[in-house]
Each structure stands twice: as C-alpha cells, then as structure tokens.
Amino acid sequence: MASNTCRWGILGAANIARKNWKAIRLAENAILTAVASREPSRAKAWIDACQSECPFPTAPTACGYDDLLKRPDVDAVYIPLPTGIRREWVVKAASAGKHILCEKPCGPNANDLRAMLDACKAKGVQFMDGVMFMHGKRLPLLRSVLDDNETVGQLRRITSQFSFAAGDDFLKNNIRVSSSMEPLGCLGDLGWYNIRFALWAMKYAMPTKVSGRLLTEHASGVPLEFSGELFWPNGVSSSYYCSFNTELQQWAHISGTKGSIAVRDFVLPYYGCESEFVADRPVFNVKGTSYHWESHPKRFAVNEYSDGAPDAQETNMIRTFSNLVLSGKPDPMWGDIALKTQVVLDACLRSARSDGGMVTLQ
Amino acid sequence: MASNTCRWGILGAANIARKNWKAIRLAENAILTAVASREPSRAKAWIDACQSECPFPTAPTACGYDDLLKRPDVDAVYIPLPTGIRREWVVKAASAGKHILCEKPCGPNANDLRAMLDACKAKGVQFMDGVMFMHGKRLPLLRSVLDDNETVGQLRRITSQFSFAAGDDFLKNNIRVSSSMEPLGCLGDLGWYNIRFALWAMKYAMPTKVSGRLLTEHASGVPLEFSGELFWPNGVSSSYYCSFNTELQQWAHISGTKGSIAVRDFVLPYYGCESEFVADRPVFNVKGTSYHWESHPKRFAVNEYSDGAPDAQETNMIRTFSNLVLSGKPDPMWGDIALKTQVVLDACLRSARSDGGMVTLQ
Known part of the structure; x- marks a missing residue:
C-alpha cells in the first residue's frame, strides 16, 4: 500500500456511486483504481462517463466483482450493491482483506449485518456505513x-x-x-x-x-x-x-x-x-x-x-475512511453504530x- | 339585549381569564358586565386589579356563580373554571340561557362534553371552546x-x-x-x-x-x-x-x-x-x-x-362569538369541532x- 494514499475500488457501477467517485477524486489521501460491474463492459462505460466529467490522472480499470477483490492495488472498497445481495459481497470483500465502506441500509436485517461485521473483525478490516452527514x-x-x-x-x-x-x-x-x-x-x-x-x-x-x-x-x-x-x-x-x-x-x-x-x-x-x-x-x-x-x-x-465543493460531506467521509485504513488501526465504533442503527x-x-x-x- | 353589544360575564376569576378581560375590552361589540368567584370579595379584588390596568367605562359587578347566571344583563359567559367542575357550570349556564365560551380542554372526557353540548342545544345557545388560534x-x-x-x-x-x-x-x-x-x-x-x-x-x-x-x-x-x-x-x-x-x-x-x-x-x-x-x-x-x-x-x-395589540386572536374570538350571539343564530360547527377534538x-x-x-x- 502506498503509505499516504488509500487505493479504492467500487463494487457496483450504480448511479449512487457517482458522488463517491467524485469524493474519492477530491480527497487528497485517496485514489480510485478499479470499478467492477457484473459485466466489465458496463463498468467501462460507467468509468468513461465519470472520467469525462471528473477525471483521475489515470482512469480506473474496469473488471468483474471477483476480479476486483483479487486486485493487490485495491485497499478499500465502496459497496453500493443492493441490500438484498450485500452480505455476500461484504463477506467476500472482508475475506479478501479489503476495508469496506458499505452503502445503507447495511443489510436486510441485523443478523446479516452481524455476519458482515464478524467477517470484518476476523480479517481486521475497517467497516463503515455510508451516512454522509456523520462527516460534515x-x-x-x-x-x-x-x-x-x-x-x-x-x-x-x-x-x-x-x-x-x-x-x-x-x-x-x-x-x-x-x-x-x-x-x-x-x-x-x-x-x-x-x-x-x-x-x-x-x-x-x-x-x-x-x-x-x-x-x-x-x-x-x-x-x-x-x-x-x-x-x-x-x-x-x-x-x-x-x-x-x-x-x-x-x-x-x-x-x-x-x-x-x-x-x-x-x-x-x-x-x-x-x-x-x-x-x-x-x-x-x-x-x-x-x-x-x-x-x-x-x-x-x-x-x-470551504474546501470548494457541495460534496464536502462525502469527501470528508472518504478522507476519514482512508486515514483509518492508512493508520492500520480500524475503529470498531463505526461498525457498532451501524449495527445499533x-x-x-x-x-x-x-x-x-x-x-x-x-x-x-x- | 342591546342590539349591537354582547354583554359578557366571566365565571371564575382565574389568571387565564385576564387576557379575555382585555379581549372583551378591545372588541367593539362586547362589554363585560359581571365577574363571579366563589366568594364575591375575590371577584371584587380581581376586577379592581384588571380595571386599574385596562378599564371599562363602568366597572363590572362582582358576584357569586349562581348570581351571575341569574343576571339579565349577561348574554354570554366565559368559563375558565377547572375542567373537573366545568360540566356542572356549563350545564347550569346553558339552562339559564347563557351562551358559552368554554376554556379547553372542555371536559375530562367526551361524555361530559356531550352532556354540555346537549344542554346548549336544548336552550339554543352558542357553544365554543377557547382555542384562540382559530381566530387569527x-x-x-x-x-x-x-x-x-x-x-x-x-x-x-x-x-x-x-x-x-x-x-x-x-x-x-x-x-x-x-x-x-x-x-x-x-x-x-x-x-x-x-x-x-x-x-x-x-x-x-x-x-x-x-x-x-x-x-x-x-x-x-x-x-x-x-x-x-x-x-x-x-x-x-x-x-x-x-x-x-x-x-x-x-x-x-x-x-x-x-x-x-x-x-x-x-x-x-x-x-x-x-x-x-x-x-x-x-x-x-x-x-x-x-x-x-x-x-x-x-x-x-x-x-x-394591525388592530393594535398582541391580543388580536383573543379579541377576534370575542368579536366572532359576540356576533354569533347578536345574530340570534348559534353555529353548531363550533361545538362539533370541540367534540371531535x-x-x-x-x-x-x-x-x-x-x-x-x-x-x-x-
């Protein structure tokens, strides 16, 4: 891992993920290296659309879900996949040693979320839900x-x-x-x-x-x-x-x-x-x-x-998460409050x- | 009854009644003729206090509850008595042919209020609860x-x-x-x-x-x-x-x-x-x-x-009620919405x- 930059992947080329593309772009301690979709061609089209508007110096790579989780140049994943299939991919991502920023609601129920948190704990990776206002x-x-x-x-x-x-x-x-x-x-x-x-x-x-x-x-x-x-x-x-x-x-x-x-x-x-x-x-x-x-x-x-964009909450979220990853000390508070919610x-x-x-x- | 002025009595020299003293004073179609307390001396002291600050040309008369209801120079009564004893006095006032502006909550329960409304209906008198904001x-x-x-x-x-x-x-x-x-x-x-x-x-x-x-x-x-x-x-x-x-x-x-x-x-x-x-x-x-x-x-x-006082809602309430009394056509809507509440x-x-x-x- 680059010592001062957290390398991100996005698991699911969803509309809701566009704002976090931009937030990763704006956070000085983050870079986006890969975006996955069920079909890599969809991820490619999505990357092209975002890149044309808010470009990274090097465009992220398009790939499939499993491929993204195998990539050594991905430290953290943002998972905007539908709630109904999120548990499967959160557990897979944690097992692959990836830190996880998870869209809300985290799971269809607390039992699913407990399983996700257990998987994160077992591998010592950070878990956080995507509630932006926490970071304003x-x-x-x-x-x-x-x-x-x-x-x-x-x-x-x-x-x-x-x-x-x-x-x-x-x-x-x-x-x-x-x-x-x-x-x-x-x-x-x-x-x-x-x-x-x-x-x-x-x-x-x-x-x-x-x-x-x-x-x-x-x-x-x-x-x-x-x-x-x-x-x-x-x-x-x-x-x-x-x-x-x-x-x-x-x-x-x-x-x-x-x-x-x-x-x-x-x-x-x-x-x-x-x-x-x-x-x-x-x-x-x-x-x-x-x-x-x-x-x-x-x-x-x-x-x-004051830092220039109406995306300040999201950018701060990515910044804070990236710092947790870079520190090597995951904070269990974020998983705890997601579970309480x-x-x-x-x-x-x-x-x-x-x-x-x-x-x-x- | 004077054809353009509703003559009021207040049944209970309560603190809450002071604002309606003033409202009756401010409404051009209303006058306060009597104030009752359990002991007329209390009513007298209360009248003196209000009169010194916001005087009627002729001070209202102090009397007891039953005496007030017998007075021919009282068309309408405002009843701020406690909810626990309100039914008794509302029914007595209605039976005496007085129109009734009743402080809220009207009764301890809807059955009591139904009895009050029945008494008003039987004598053809107006009933209204004292919700000022209705009149702003x-x-x-x-x-x-x-x-x-x-x-x-x-x-x-x-x-x-x-x-x-x-x-x-x-x-x-x-x-x-x-x-x-x-x-x-x-x-x-x-x-x-x-x-x-x-x-x-x-x-x-x-x-x-x-x-x-x-x-x-x-x-x-x-x-x-x-x-x-x-x-x-x-x-x-x-x-x-x-x-x-x-x-x-x-x-x-x-x-x-x-x-x-x-x-x-x-x-x-x-x-x-x-x-x-x-x-x-x-x-x-x-x-x-x-x-x-x-x-x-x-x-x-x-x-x-615009009509000069922060008591506009109360003054409008007295004004509207007095007009209903003077019109000789009680409006059952006011009792209906009190009962619904x-x-x-x-x-x-x-x-x-x-x-x-x-x-x-x-």
Whole structure:
C-alpha cells in the first residue's frame, strides 16, 4: 500500500456511486483504481462517463466483482450493491482483506449485518456505513452546543422527517421498491438517517423500547411511508417519519428542558447555504391583562463548502475512511453504530408488522 | 339585549381569564358586565386589579356563580373554571340561557362534553371552546395556500409540538397537575391545540385510528409529557408531542406530495413578528458525479397586530362569538369541532393507558 494514499475500488457501477467517485477524486489521501460491474463492459462505460466529467490522472480499470477483490492495488472498497445481495459481497470483500465502506441500509436485517461485521473483525478490516452527514462540519458544532447544558438543557424529544416524492416511474421500476433487492424500502433508504440522527443525539445510548407504523406499503410489501418512535428511560423520546410519497424534506428538531434546536437540512445541507442550525428559547411574558411569547432565535453556522465543493460531506467521509485504513488501526465504533442503527430499524419494522405494538430491546 | 353589544360575564376569576378581560375590552361589540368567584370579595379584588390596568367605562359587578347566571344583563359567559367542575357550570349556564365560551380542554372526557353540548342545544345557545388560534388572520391564509393544490399538494403528514417547561413550583402546586381538577394534564392543556390543528388541516375529517404514549406521568397520574399519532385512510397521518417538561415550543409542519409548510408559532404568534408560515419545495439536482438539493423557501405573512395589540386572536374570538350571539343564530360547527377534538384526545389517552395499542374510532 502506498503509505499516504488509500487505493479504492467500487463494487457496483450504480448511479449512487457517482458522488463517491467524485469524493474519492477530491480527497487528497485517496485514489480510485478499479470499478467492477457484473459485466466489465458496463463498468467501462460507467468509468468513461465519470472520467469525462471528473477525471483521475489515470482512469480506473474496469473488471468483474471477483476480479476486483483479487486486485493487490485495491485497499478499500465502496459497496453500493443492493441490500438484498450485500452480505455476500461484504463477506467476500472482508475475506479478501479489503476495508469496506458499505452503502445503507447495511443489510436486510441485523443478523446479516452481524455476519458482515464478524467477517470484518476476523480479517481486521475497517467497516463503515455510508451516512454522509456523520462527516460534515455541522455535527461537531451541534454536539458542542448540545453539551453546553444551557442552550437545550437535558434532551427530552428528538423529531425528524426525511422524505421525497418518488413519482410513478420510481414506484413501478426502481430497485428501492423491490422486496428482494431493497426489502426495507423507505425505512432503509431514509429512515436509516432518521434513526442514526436520534442515536447520535443520544450519544448512541440505545432506546429501551421502540414502535413503528407502516403508513403506506408498496404492492411488493416494501414500506413506502413509515413512522417510528424510540423511547429511552426517563421519558426521553424520538419520533421520525420517512416517505417516498411526500415531497423532499429533511429536517430535525431537538428539544429539551431549556430550549430547542432546529436543523432544516440534517441529511445534506442545501446548496449555496452555510450549514446551519437555529436554537431558540422563547420567553413567556405575563403582565396584568397582557401576555405574549417572545422568540430569541440564535443561529449557528459553519461553511461546509470551504474546501470548494457541495460534496464536502462525502469527501470528508472518504478522507476519514482512508486515514483509518492508512493508520492500520480500524475503529470498531463505526461498525457498532451501524449495527445499533440496524437493530433499532429492525425492531421498528417488527413493531409495525404487529400493528404498532411496543417492542422491547435487550 | 342591546342590539349591537354582547354583554359578557366571566365565571371564575382565574389568571387565564385576564387576557379575555382585555379581549372583551378591545372588541367593539362586547362589554363585560359581571365577574363571579366563589366568594364575591375575590371577584371584587380581581376586577379592581384588571380595571386599574385596562378599564371599562363602568366597572363590572362582582358576584357569586349562581348570581351571575341569574343576571339579565349577561348574554354570554366565559368559563375558565377547572375542567373537573366545568360540566356542572356549563350545564347550569346553558339552562339559564347563557351562551358559552368554554376554556379547553372542555371536559375530562367526551361524555361530559356531550352532556354540555346537549344542554346548549336544548336552550339554543352558542357553544365554543377557547382555542384562540382559530381566530387569527393566519389560518385563512394558510387554508388558501393548502387548497391551491400546488404548494403542498395532497396532505401526507401533519406534525406539531407544543410544550413549556413548567418548573418545580408548577409541578408541585399548579392545578394543571391535579388529577381531580385537570385530569388530562399536558394533554388537555397543550395537546388539545395539537389535535385541533391537525383536525383543522384535515378539514375536520376524523382519523379512523389513533394511538398515544404517556411519556412521563405526574405522581398524581396526570400526563406530563405525551405523544400521539392520528391515522386517516390512504396513509395520511399526524404526529404530535406535548409536554410540561420541555421548554416552550409551538411549531407545526404540514407536508404533502408537492411540498411542505412550516409554522414556527401555531398557537400564539411570537410578539413583535408578523404572523407567518414558510413553504418549501426543495429540488434534487443530479448532474453526472455532482448532486445537490436546493431549497426554495417562500414566506407568507399577515400582520396580526394591525388592530393594535398582541391580543388580536383573543379579541377576534370575542368579536366572532359576540356576533354569533347578536345574530340570534348559534353555529353548531363550533361545538362539533370541540367534540371531535375531545373524542380524538380521549382515544389517544385510552391508547396510552393500554401501552400504545391502536384505537379504532367509529
């Protein structure tokens, strides 16, 4: 391995992988050496399209999945393959000694993910899920404000909604409504972020109970619209909603004993804006027969684009992952939080399949 | 009755009634003639305090409850008495031929409210609950935007949160945590608004199923922190959260197939601000290896204070109610929507008392 550059392969020439092509290109400590597809000719066409727009000095090699995993010039693989077949390839990649950046939802269920993590542990390779917002500049700032014990105080409620209106074609043909390829539908594609955000806010303390509601289901049985609620001891709770039926929204709200914080774009900061959040602690004023509430909003912002691109979160993700690979010290935290996310998600779906009853987590 | 002025009495010299003293003073078609307390001396002190700050040309008369209901110079009564004893006095007031503006929650349960409404119907008097936001200038504007079939499209999800941090003294001594006086706690005091807002957004179509979670309970058994979810056919849903443990928030969010609308202060517009809401329909742009989301917020606002006071909602409520009284044609809609609110609230609490199971509404 080159001592200061992590060499990447992409396992699956998917549309979703284009953004990570660019992120690998932008990260100074990463290079893309190979892209695999079921048929190498498809990988070649995909490489040509990306290369024409955002070129590497040397174009990556097109190959098949197994060939890519045998290549000595690939240290890490990004795996955007469908969830339904991901376990097989994650285990194969780990067995081949490759570090793994895995698209979410990691698996169709937590048991599959446990098998993947075991395979990674056995070979001492890094595992991470592809949740980009973990790598933005906003979360560290948000953490420091949440921890100041003044702005929000003790957390009481975390609420988030993430949706987009998929449209007829998507609902007929997209892989994300296929029960074999993406059995978790909107819950896996969007709810993964809602759940992760709540776990992040709670410093990864696991809820002790959860519930879920399947609001709309595809004919295939895949969730199209879903709501869930997570419960921690002492009444702290989180509610989320995700949907393929509802126009794009991606907001989160955290409230506590002293105030609250609103994030209007927790998944991907809106283009052209600073990455921000707004805290508020309105005051109730009563004086005789008059009363009113005053709002005192306070804005916090970071310039997510200071390194030049709206792809900053993805680029940071690749950068961070590459550094973990180059350090030779995989960090098990990333696999742990992926598993926690999947365990909560599984339990929400189990609840929804039994009419919303409370599910207790061990 | 004076032909252009509704003559009011207030049954209960409560703190909460002070704002309606002022509203009656500000409404051109209303006058306050009497205020009752269990002991007339208390009513007298209360009248003196209000009168010194916001005087009527002639001070209202202090009297006892029964005496007030016998007075021929009282057309309408505002009843802020505790929920636990409200039914008795609403029925007495209706029997005495008085029109009734009733503080919320109207009753400890829907059966009590039905008895109140029956008494009003029998005597042909107006009934209305004291939900001020129904009378602001914002809702008509919001309705027209919701109905434009462009901004939000078909409704899919209505979310709202209303809370304030009550503090230790409140949690020890306030009537709102007394199981006999205010058995519905935060659900009656705050959740009533959440539920009403969702019903309003849905043009009062009743949800077919609801669920509720008692997140924190007072030692008295009264809800301190509560979440509920309402379900309509075709997957349309609403989630709400209300709490005495969480600092002041009062926001609502409506999302649909084409966009969403955020209201940051749906209960009482923040002082010094125009009464506003913000619509958004973010756009997802993908181009090759680049992608981003663009936000296109659009602000709608009305000047709630154009008639000179931050009490505009309350003043409009008194104005509207007085006009109904003066017209001689009570409008049953107001009683109907109060009952719908209470039926949904009851069912949410029933669900919460049975561990959050789904409750089907007839």
